[in-house]
Amino acid sequence: MLELYYFENSICAERPLMLLAEKGVTDWVPRHVHLFRGEQFDPAYLALNPKAQVPTLVHDGAVIRESSLICDYLDDLYPDPPLKPTSPVEIAHMREWIKEADESGFEGIASLSFVAIFRAKLLAMSEEERNAYWAGQTVLERTQRQQSCVFEGMDSPYALRAIATWERIFAKIEKATARRGPWLMGQQFTLADLELATFVARLDGLTLAEPCLAERPNARAWWQAVKERPSYAEARVGPSGEESEAMGVEGAMVVDDFMRKRAEYLARYAAG
Numbered sequence: 001m002l003e004l005y006y007f008e009n010s011i012c013a014e015r016p017l018m019l020l021a022e023k024g025v026t027d028w029v030p031r032h033v034h035l036f037r038g039e040q041f042d043p044a045y046l047a048l049n050p051k052a053q054v055p056t057l058v059h060d061g062a063v064i065r066e067s068s069l070i071c072d073y074l075d076d077l078y079p080d081p082p083l084k085p086t087s088p089v090e091i092a093h094m095r096e097w098i099k100e101a102d103e104s105g106f107e108g109i110a111s112l113s114f115v116a117i118f119r120a121k122l123l124a125m126s127e128e129e130r131n132a133y134w135a136g137q138t139v140l141e142r143t144q145r146q147q148s149c150v151f152e153g154m155d156s157p158y159a160l161r162a163i164a165t166w167e168r169i170f171a172k173i174e175k176a177t178a179r180r181g182p183w184l185m186g187q188q189f190t191l192a193d194l195e196l197a198t199f200v201a202r203l204d205g206l207t208l209a210e211p212c213l214a215e216r217p218n219a220r221a222w223w224q225a226v227k228e229r230p231s232y233a234e235a236r237v238g239p240s241g242e243e244s245e246a247m248g249v250e251g252a253m254v255v256d257d258f259m260r261k262r263a264e265y266l267a268r269y270a271a272g
Helices: 014-023 043-048 067-077 088-123 127-135 140-155 157-179 191-205 217-227 230-234 242-268
Strands: 002-006 029-032 056-059 062-065
Touching: 002 014, 014 067, 014 191, 014 230, 043 056, 056 067, 062 067, 067 088, 067 191, 088 140, 088 157, 088 191, 088 242, 127 140, 140 157, 140 242, 157 191, 157 217, 157 242, 191 217, 191 230
Parallel strands: 002 029
Antiparallel strands: 002 056, 056 062
């Protein structure tokens, strides 16, 4: 039995959801974990994922955590159609994209999400409620990042780091697709495309992707091609339901500040 624990609108959980759709796998059991109701802190779930994060995959009792590892596992489990190149060198290059997405891209998206969306929700809580929310977390770095984004907004150093990270990633997408296109690894849609896609979808839902893509036609074409894949719609990648409208509205409210910080970054750090 294949069980996937996920939260709708989680950018990491959308990765295996899109992969399952790419593979045409339908015989899996959905286990929804509502993060804003604290269900990730339930002792039964913590036994599966001590970090209190989603997604978590359970396959015949075996537990696999971390979205990129889950996707890699599922690609091996369901090899058709393949989402890895055949060459070991190309596989290594594909994994460079995923490593950057995991190490830097995720933090950037998480920071901008907190500034644009979750900041208002947490500031609306009482101090006691906020403290209780953060007390349940198990990763100090994540708590510190969230607190900085909530209390400092777009002036948080994490927000500037997020902008720098995604300027770098979009520049690399532009270069790679111009050289090899239409996908990051050339003619084959791979895990690199899929695993970056759900992160870019959040930026797009917040109306923050457009400034980064405006002068990058190849990256823009890549993003359009990603959105046209049937798996993108089937997995409901990107903000969905009520969240879609809310994220668009809340994202629009920080666009000016985002553009200000992006201009600051480009002027001070990217000129050379």
